[in-house]
Amino acid sequence: MTKKKVFVSFDYENDRQYKQLLDAWDANKNMDFVFDDCSADEIHTESVSVVKAGLTKRIKDSKYTLVIVGKEANKRHSDYKEIGYRNWINFEIARSKENGNKLVAVKLDKAYESPEELLESGASWAMRFSQESIIKALNEA
Secondary structure (H helix, E strand, O other), X not given: OOOEEXXXXXXXXXXXXXXXXXXXXXXOOOOOOOEEEOOOOOOOOOOHHHHHHHXXXXXXXXXXXXXXXXXXXXXXXXXXXXXXXXXXXXXXXXXXXXXXXXXXXXXXXOOOOOOHHHOOOOOEEEOOOOHHHHHHHHHHO
16 A cells, blocks of 8 residues: 555644554554654744744645644634744645645544634545544545
């Protein structure tokens, strides 16, 4: 199976365990889940422009963007004016759309608010956070 080049957009402070689970699925040779993770590791800087550049490079290296929609996915970031979007997830989705990435989203809870940039984006939705559901959504994107 060919690995899909996927950028994973998620709230690092609150939802990184879901990103780590994706990595574990990919590492487990007994599971049918493969993706080439193009997501940025935590970028250690206070510079918004450096973070933007790092994220943009990773997004450009990918063909898909998987958005993990957690409780805080549309919360306004304190640096939103510098970011140019409500938060980093919205920035990543906007850059992904500009890059022509296929968008896939999964809500951790159906009550969670979707990021503004995800609305009316034509994203393919995984119906739950599971291997089967995410693989199906990536294949349908």
